[in-house]
Amino acid sequence: MANKVKQIHEFGQSIWLDFIDREIISSGKLQKLIDEDGVRGVTSNPAIFEKAITSSSDYDADIKEFGKTAKTTEDVFFELAVKDIQAAADLFDQVYNEGVVGADGYVSLEVSPFLALDAEGTAKQAEELWKKVDRKNVMIKIPGTKPGLQAIRQSIAKGININVTLLFGLQRYEEVTEAYIAGLEDHLAAGHNIAHISSVASFFLSRIDVMIDPLLEEKGLSDLKGEVAIASAKKAYEIYKRVFSTERWKALEAKGAKPQRLLWASTSSKNPDFKDTKYVEALIGPDTVDTVPLETIEAFRDHGIAADTLMLGLEQATETLQRVKAAGINLDEITQKLEDEGIDKFNKPFEKLLKAIEDQQKKD
Known part of the structure; x- marks a missing residue:
């Protein structure tokens, strides 16, 4: 029987795993996901690393070792993270080099969440991490905040692969595509080749519905519950198709530029009333990525339905967002709030992680 997760790739979408730890790499489980499920990349974030490092003794020896030379606890963390990212990137090297070189096989590492509103600090750390990991198939994650836009453009202009994270709103997404294209133009103008640069824009889904669904219920729009995130995606x-078909883009494409693919993030269903594969099934389509937690991959393998769904119901998606607006619900305000909360959601586990590393260092 065909593997249902692998079938998604037939519709032009790449499945990346939204998880990393040492055990999944060293045990061969990650390789198995590549071989059997066709998983084509990995994303990580501060919350994922917090869970990996605090719930395992796999990192204890390195914490001691790196602690001898590192200036700060944050430096110790990035040494640990870089080691994992390098190991995962090496596993995906074959995926990176198959078919169209650089189309897939990326492993993402995020800058410190404390820098989410610091453009210069983000750009500086992105370059440091890029050099430290030293793998062509790594992506540095930068949040798509207002200050993040400048850091994204600067980083692309330096030839760094970027995964833009924490996107919720359509206007901000369009600004991110502009930062990417302008960064490519800057890199080209400086006399460099742009064919090796790759980027994704990570659009967060289920968190939108978690916030908006109670408001829909209040306004008598219960039929739209669980639909706004998918409609936004x-x-x-549509924006992606428009932006990456302009004359301006075609000029870059002629020089070897790759479009910045949309990546669907936060795709596990947070509402138990929804099917656990709901968000994955609704947005399968060409030239996109879906980063999926392990339990959602397992659920899809068991009972998911792979079909070309992304371009279906576009008129309905437009109508959904119009009805939300007509009901007096301000989506721009909601997506800004989600961005602010998203920063906080990464700051807290990062603080907890640094404290855990500190405590570990104090042990004999």
Whole structure:
């Protein structure tokens, strides 16, 4: 029987795993996901690393070792993270080099969440991490905050692969595409080749519905519960199609530039009333990525339905967002709030992680 997760790739979408730890790499489980499920990349974030490092003794020896020379606890963390990212990137090297070189096989490492509103600090750390990991198939994650836009453009202009994270709103997404294209133009103008640069824009889904669904219920729009995030994603894909078909883009494409693919993030269903594969099934389509937690991959393998769904119901998606607006719900305000909360959601586990590393260092 065909593997249902692998079938998604037939529709032009790449599945990346939204998880990393040492055990999954060393045990061969990650390799198995590549071989059997066709997983084509990995994403990480501060919360994922916090869970990996605090719930395992796999990192204890390195914490001691790196602690001898590192200036700060944060430096110790990045030494640990870089080691994992390098090991995962090496596993995905074959995926990176198959078919169209650089189309897939990326492993993402995020800058410190404390820098989310610091453009210069983000750009500086992105370059440091890029050099430290030293793998062509790594992506440095930068949040798509207002200050993040400048850091994204600067980083692309330096030839760094960027995964833009924490996107919720359509206007901000369009600004991110502009930062990417302008960064490519800057790199080209400086006399460099742009064919090796790759980027994704990570659009977060289920968190939108978690916040908006109670408001829909209040306004008598219960039929739209669980639909606004998917409608927004479909509209984002429309923006993607438009932006990456302009004359301006074609000039870059002629020089070897790759479009900045949309990546669907936060795709596990947070509402138990929804099917656990709901968000994955609704947004399968060409030239996109879906980063999926392990339990959602397992659920899809068991009972997911792979079909070309992304371009279906575009008129309905437009109508959904119009009805939300007509009900007096301000999506721009909601997406800004989600961005602010998203920064906080990464800051807290990062603080907890640094404290755990500190405590570990104090042990004999």
